[in-house]
Amino acid sequence: MAENLVNALADLKEEAAIKIVKDRLNANEDPLKILGDARKGMEIVGNRFADSEYFIPDLVYSGEILKVVSELVKPRLTKGAESKKLGKIVFGTVAGDIHDIGKDIVVFMLDVNGFEVIDLGVDVPVQKFVDKIKETGAPVVGLSGFLALAFDSMKETIEAIKAAGLRDKVKVMIGGGQMSEEIKKYTGADAYGKDAMAGVTLAKKWAGAK
Amino acid sequence: MEKKREDMSSDEKQEALFQRWISPKDPEGNNLKFQNPQAEKLYKERATRIKDAIQLKKKPDRVPVFLIPSFAPAFYSGLTPHDVMYDFDKIIPAWKKFYLDFQPDAHGGAFVPSPGKFLEILDFNLYKWPGHGVSNKTTYQCLEGEYMRADEYDTLIHNPLYFFSFTWPSRVFGALESFQMLTPLAGLTEMYGVSLPFIPYGTPPVQTALKALMEAGDEALKWIQVVGGFEAEMPTLGFPAYQAGATKAPFDVIGDTLRGTRGIMLDMYRQPDKLLQAMEALTPIYIQLGVGAAKMAGNPLIFIPLHKGADGFLSDAQFKKFYWPSLRKVLMGLIEEGVVPLLWAEGGYNSRLEVIRDLPKGKTAWLFDQTDMAKAKKALDGIACVMGNMPMDLMTVGSTQDAIDHTKRLIDICGKGGGYIMANGAFFDEVRWENLRAIVDTAKEYGVYKK
Numbered sequence: 293m294a295e296n297l298v299n300a301l302a303d304l305k306e307e308a309a310i311k312i313v314k315d316r317l318n319a320n321e322d323p324l325k326i327l328g329d330a331r332k333g334m335e336i337v338g339n340r341f342a343d344s345e346y347f348i349p350d351l352v353y354s355g356e357i358l359k360v361v362s363e364l365v366k367p368r369l370t371k372g373a374e375s376k377k378l379g380k381i382v383f384g385t386v387a388g389d390i391h392d393i394g395k396d397i398v399v400f401m402l403d404v405n406g407f408e409v410i411d412l413g414v415d416v417p418v419q420k421f422v423d424k425i426k427e428t429g430a431p432v433v434g435l436s437g438f439l440a441l442a443f444d445s446m447k448e449t450i451e452a453i454k455a456a457g458l459r460d461k462v463k464v465m466i467g468g469g470q471m472s473e474e475i476k477k478y479t480g481a482d483a484y485g486k487d488a489m490a491g492v493t494l495a496k497k498w499a500g501a502k
Numbered sequence: 503m504e505k506k507r508e509d510m511s512s513d514e515k516q517e518a519l520f521q522r523w524i525s526p527k528d529p530e531g532n533n534l535k536f537q538n539p540q541a542e543k544l545y546k547e548r549a550t551r552i553k554d555a556i557q558l559k560k561k562p563d564r565v566p567v568f569l570i571p572s573f574a575p576a577f578y579s580g581l582t583p584h585d586v587m588y589d590f591d592k593i594i595p596a597w598k599k600f601y602l603d604f605q606p607d608a609h610g611g612a613f614v615p616s617p618g619k620f621l622e623i624l625d626f627n628l629y630k631w632p633g634h635g636v637s638n639k640t641t642y643q644c645l646e647g648e649y650m651r652a653d654e655y656d657t658l659i660h661n662p663l664y665f666f667s668f669t670w671p672s673r674v675f676g677a678l679e680s681f682q683m684l685t686p687l688a689g690l691t692e693m694y695g696v697s698l699p700f701i702p703y704g705t706p707p708v709q710t711a712l713k714a715l716m717e718a719g720d721e722a723l724k725w726i727q728v729v730g731g732f733e734a735e736m737p738t739l740g741f742p743a744y745q746a747g748a749t750k751a752p753f754d755v756i757g758d759t760l761r762g763t764r765g766i767m768l769d770m771y772r773q774p775d776k777l778l779q780a781m782e783a784l785t786p787i788y789i790q791l792g793v794g795a796a797k798m799a800g801n802p803l804i805f806i807p808l809h810k811g812a813d814g815f816l817s818d819a820q821f822k823k824f825y826w827p828s829l830r831k832v833l834m835g836l837i838e839e840g841v842v843p844l845l846w847a848e849g850g851y852n853s854r855l856e857v858i859r860d861l862p863k864g865k866t867a868w869l870f871d872q873t874d875m876a877k878a879k880k881a882l883d884g885i886a887c888v889m890g891n892m893p894m895d896l897m898t899v900g901s902t903q904d905a906i907d908h909t910k911r912l913i914d915i916c917g918k919g920g921g922y923i924m925a926n927g928a929f930f931d932e933v934r935w936e937n938l939r940a941i942v943d944t945a946k947e948y949g950v951y952k953k
Contacts, residue, residue, distance in 0.1 A: 304771065347817040349767035356768055390630060390643045393763055415636070440894050440931060441640060470894040470928060478899045487814065 301333025384412030391438035438469035515840025544740035565949030575600035584638035625676030680707035747795025789835030812849030
């Protein structure tokens with residue numbers, strides 16, 4: 293039965309997944325175990341995305357199924373969900389830019405790969421990044437941007453991190469829209485990630501190094 | 503004796519539209535008066551060069567070069583997007599200066615600065631714009647949302663114009679919220695009941711909305727007098743327009759501003775047939791949008807920005823099922839009427855090249871942003887003109903020598919045998935102006951075809 297929920301989620305079978313969850317809840321199963329299976333299913337989704345078997349619509353749909361599943365399970369939860377293992381990442385779309393599609397995909401992929409992502413949203417002021425890094429002690433920062441104006445916002449954000457004395461405590465990755473290796477140099481970031489999987493690879497490398 | 507339009511083949515219709523474009527008329531129907539003989543010569547050379555690059559029948563004299571700006575002309579004149587959206591008098595001098603200084607082969611109109619006060623009057627929710635959610639120095643940006651609910655496909659399918667006339671405006675314009683009370687006037691077309699659909703117009707919320715509409719109309723009119731004037735003047739200075747108007751891919755219409763990215767992607771799973779039917783219903787509207795603009799302007803070029811079919815957004819199977827068929831129908835509908843769709847493939851289109859080859863020869867032009875141009879040229883060789891690919895990072899932070907080298911490289915890769923227009927890959931705001939100049943100048947020197 294456990295196998296079934298994992299597969300139903302991985303294969304994006306919404307109705308089957310919901311039915312399995314309801315049945316298991318009716319059988320008084322530990323809700324944390326159900327959520328654990330759902331998470332395993334999402335990991336498979338993430339792997340399939342990494343292998344170019346799944347694309348953005350599939351990620352979006354899996355997220356939606358997970359939301360429905362979580363809502364079914366939530367009333368039975370007595371304690372908090374399991375903690376993440378791989379470390380914290382402060383993530384956001386930089387000041388002046390309100391695009392979120394690309395950011396949300398990377399956040400999703402980091403999340404299913406076991407990171408705790410502090411998603412600051414879009415049009416994030418420079419100071420907010422600095423404050424969150426201080427507050428959380430996150431060793432990794434992700435700066436997203438779609439427009440060319442983000443080149444300067446990223447540069448300013450990284451300069452502010454430096455001015456706050458945090459630059460040697462964090463690794464910074466950039467990505468999105470018109471970003472490139474050239475822009476990485478311009479902004480002073482540590483790396484440019486071409487797509488969501490590149491972001492995950494970088495985060496894993498950096499989390500391991502810490 | 504000229505052949506009547508309805509008797510023409512699509513080839514002939516295209517040629518006729520191109521000829522109207524190459525030999526433009528003034529509003530009275532007389533031959534356009536150019537500001538000087540040099541401007542006339544430049545205009546005709548440029549328009550012919552672009553036509554040759556697109557039709558693939560003969561090699562142009564050289565590679566044409568376009569600059570396709572967002573707010574760049576404002577920045578170039580030291581103005582902000584806010585300045586030109588709120589003070590229309592600032593638009594023309596800035597936009598004119600931009601084209602006159604850089605001398606690309608065509609101009610793109612001055613429609614980028616949408617009228618700010620108009621947006622304020624109607625309380626436009628769909629975008630943030632300078633001073634309204636983003637800074638004065640920042641371009642406007644779309645706020646995606648579900649402006650059409652998942653259960654509203656039937657309305658859209660059966661009565662798209664109703665949806666666009668009442669439902670959609672009531673959601674994207676705060677000042678028109680009361681439009682949800684309105685109904686089409688086609689009801690009982692008899693004396694009996696003739697006043698019924700007018701009842702909502704007597705209510706205070708609708709009357710407030712109507713007042714806002716009148717004010718907004720004033721602003722829109724003021725604005726078009728300015729940007730329309732630009733459109734009329736630029737040819738007299740030697741610049742043909744690279745777009746008569748724009749239309750969209752049905753998938754993007756639904757995915758961008760009706761259901762949103764998330765919404766349309768869920769619909770692909772939960773109600774794929776409704777989504778397909780809705781795109782089918784929108785297809786004739788978006789053909790007509792392009793055909794109407796091209797005929798009115800006497801210019802075959804219709805711009806089509808492509809968004810959600812890019813690499814990574816959809817799988818191959820999803821692209822072939824959901825994105826391409828309705829887009830192809832729009833393209834074929836335009837082509838049938840002699841219109842030349844100029845498609846802007848934003849992002850990467852590497853995985854789509856084999857699919858988009860399925861088009862008649864010399865009828866479309868494809869502006870690529872980040873696609874591998876060698877692959878694009880190979881795939882579309884003998885089928886369509888390829889354009890673009892000058893990267894944003896190079897224009898913004900690269901050295902001038904890099905810009906020159908890359909321009910030459912692109913001409914080497916794509917220019918062979920004609921069928922290439924040098925252009926930027928993505929719309930730009932503030933860049934290194936000397937790089938822009940280098941791109942245009944290099945294309946003009948290095949892009950000359952030997953006889």
